[in-house]
Amino acid sequence: MEFDPNLPWRTIHGHGFNAHVGPVSFARVSDSEWRFFLDIEAHHINIGGVCHGGVSLTLADIGMGSGAYAAGGNRPCTTIQMDAHFIAAAKKGQRLLGAARLVRATHELAFMECELHAGGRQTLRASGVWKYLSPRKG
Structure with missing residues (x-):
């Protein structure tokens, strides 16, 4: 996966917590696919000198959750399940680029898939389920 500067990045x-990780940039590719990225900086690095796995998991969660939110007509949602496989490490100075895809949506749930890439290599593959929240009463 390569970065496409022509996408409508935002x-x-x-x-809260997300402010500690980002900023994260997003672009909608289609009604069921989104791209997102985070530039890896010094505060994202673990003791081993590579991007901390928690940063990758957080970026995948943000990317898939944002896709589920958009696919649900901007309805708030929350992660209820997520699986991830670490494949390679990202390094300081690299752009961690993600692609999220809506697999299926129901009235209550969104099923998502995601890949992260850095330096021309896949670093993580993840999937998860997001539950749409009911409006708060009162």
Whole structure:
């Protein structure tokens, strides 16, 4: 997967925990596919000198969750299940580029898949389920 500068990128600085990870940039490719990226900086690096696995998991969660949110008509949703396989490490200075895809959506759930790539190599493969939240009463 290569970075496409021609996609309609939008940078999100996030809030709460996500603000510590980002900013993350997003682009909608289709009604069921999104791209996103994070530039790996010093605070993303673990003691082994590579991108911390928690950063990769968080980016995958943000990317798939944002896709589920968009696919559900901007309905809030929450992660209820996520599986991930680490394949290779990203390094400081690399762009961690993700692709998320909606596999299936019901009224209550979104099933998502995701890949992350850095330096021309796949670094992570993940899938998960997001539950759409009911509007709060009161």
